[in-house]
Amino acid sequence: MGSTSDWETMCHAARVLDELEVSHETKVVSAHRTPQRLYDYANGAAERGLKTIIAGAGGAAHLPGMAAAMTHLPVLGVPVESKALKGIDSLYSIVQMPGGIPVGTLAIGKPGAINAGLLAAAILATSDEALAQRLKAWRAAQTAGVAIDPE
Numbered sequence: 001m002g003s004t005s006d007w008e009t010m011c012h013a014a015r016v017l018d019e020l021e022v023s024h025e026t027k028v029v030s031a032h033r034t035p036q037r038l039y040d041y042a043n044g045a046a047e048r049g050l051k052t053i054i055a056g057a058g059g060a061a062h063l064p065g066m067a068a069a070m071t072h073l074p075v076l077g078v079p080v081e082s083k084a085l086k087g088i089d090s091l092y093s094i095v096q097m098p099g100g101i102p103v104g105t106l107a108i109g110k111p112g113a114i115n116a117g118l119l120a121a122a123i124l125a126t127s128d129e130a131l132a133q134r135l136k137a138w139r140a141a142q143t144a145g146v147a148i149d150p151e
């Protein structure tokens with residue numbers, strides 16, 4: 001994520017990954033304030049064994065696109081809700097990648113972070129049957145938790 005202030009949103013991606021027992025790391029890597037850290041992180045990601053990157057950032061959110069430019073790993077972008085423009089700026093900054101460097105862009109804020117965790121797990125589950133089973137169980141539990149009566 002681009003800032004410690006993004007953790008409030010991005011913790012929801014981490015929580016989903018915890019629930020699905022997907023090993024992961026959480027780091028603050030700012031495209032603007034720590035460009036060398038971003039360069040090192042994205043360039044070294046595949047070599048370190050990472051399989052997917054979830055990049056959350058707000059405002060002029062260059063982090064997901066810049067990360068995607070420097071790795072062939074799938075990059076999932078989460079537009080963090082900004083104060084001034086409510087995350088519309090984050091969304092537009094992340095979603096409109098020119099053809100050639102994809103960023104899989106999720107919804108603004110908490111729903112996007114949750115779905116980024118689920119989508120990362122789904123990507124990994126294509127080559128991990130045990131994870132696929134855990135993901136199916138997670139979804140089944142969600143379905144079972146939806147009451148049919150509103151009160």
Ligand code: RP5
Nearest residue numbers: 002003005006057058059080
């Ligand atoms: C972005 O600027 C971060 O991703 C964050 O969403 C936003 C504000 O950062 P802080 O000023 O709170 O550190 O780079």
